[in-house]
Amino acid sequence: MRSEVITVRTGSRPVVRDITQQAEQFLAGAGDGLLHVFVPHATAGLAIVETGAGSDDDVLTALDDLLPADERWRHRHGSPGHGRDHVMPAFVAPYATLPVLGGRLALGTWQSICLVDLNGDNDTREVRFSFLPG
Known part of the structure; x- marks a missing residue:
């Protein structure tokens, strides 16, 4: 199995960040298998x-409708409403x-791999790609 960690800058606001291109770069030269x-x-x-x-x-x-960033959450450290992030x-x-x-x-025509981050307290994230050959 081959594995690599990338760093993705997400900023200080909730974001959906497309990481498909980084995944494709990681897979360059790979054959058939699974990407985790x-x-x-x-x-x-x-x-x-x-x-x-x-x-x-x-x-x-x-996600904001389902998990509002308010004070209902028991997990309270960080910015207001941070419990919803957990x-x-x-x-x-x-x-x-x-x-x-x-x-x-082997994604569908309009599908992308996206990192979803609601937590503005951390502006960077790590993502691990692991390729298991088939």
């Missing part, structure tokens, strides 16, 4: 969604496993 993507953070997740057509903003809106990975998992065929991701 993992975010080793308690407040970030991964989603396979369309980007660039408003869907990334829709994801943030849906609940988000229960809805947006911190991992994804994708098929790789001929060294290329």
Whole structure:
């Protein structure tokens, strides 16, 4: 198994960041197998969604509706409403496993691998790519 960690700058606001290109770069020269993507953070997740057509903003809106950044959360350190950031990975998992065929991701036409980060307290995230040849 081959594995690599990249750093993704997410900034100080909730974001859906497309990391598909970094995944494709990691897979350069790979054959068939599986790509496992993992975010080793308690407040970030991964989603396979369309980007660039408003869907990334829709994801943030849906998460804000589902998990408002207010004072209802018992986990209270960090910025106001930070407890919701710790609940988000229960809805947006911190991992994804994708098929790789001929060294290329077998994604659908409009699908992208996206890092979802609601936590503005941390402006960078690590993402681990691991390739398991088939």
